[in-house]
Amino acid sequence: MLRLIWTLSVHTRNFLRRYMPTNRLLDAIRTRRGLKWGVPAMLLAIPYLLAAAVFRGLIEGGGLGWLNLLxxxxxxxxxxxxxxxxxxLVLLIRARTREAVARRNTP
Known part of the structure; x- marks a missing residue:
């Protein structure tokens, strides 16, 4: 039973990592080329907060309970x-520091 639960959770994680848009965006940002896009990506939180407010308004107006999941x-x-x-930003500073040290140590 534990093996089945473990396998199911691994497959669920792989599915969510591969197909959900924010997870794909976060994976792209965590690359060396994408680190510079972390701060502008914070602006994408605004539409998600607006959507949450709209769903909450629908729920309070007598909407379906499953909208709480959204x-x-x-x-x-x-x-x-x-x-x-x-x-x-922290990862970018760390990467640039490593690159500067490597450049300085290269003869």
Whole structure:
């Protein structure tokens, strides 16, 4: 049973990593070429927050309860995009420092 749950969770993670747009964006930002796009990607959190507000308004207006899942999804995606900005800056500074050290050590 544990093996089945483990396998299911691995396949779910692979599916979400491959096909969900924010995960693909975050994977692209974490590359060396994409680190410079971390801060502008933070702006994409705004539409997710607006969508969460719209879904919340629909729920409060008597909408379906499953819209709460969309609210959570939008909030989760906006948090991921807000966090990637500072993280990408730290990773970019670290990468540029390593490159400068490597350039200095090359004869």
């Amino acid at each position: 609210v959570l999804l939008c909030l989760w995606n906006s948090m991921k995009l807000v966090i990637i900005g500072p993280v990408s």
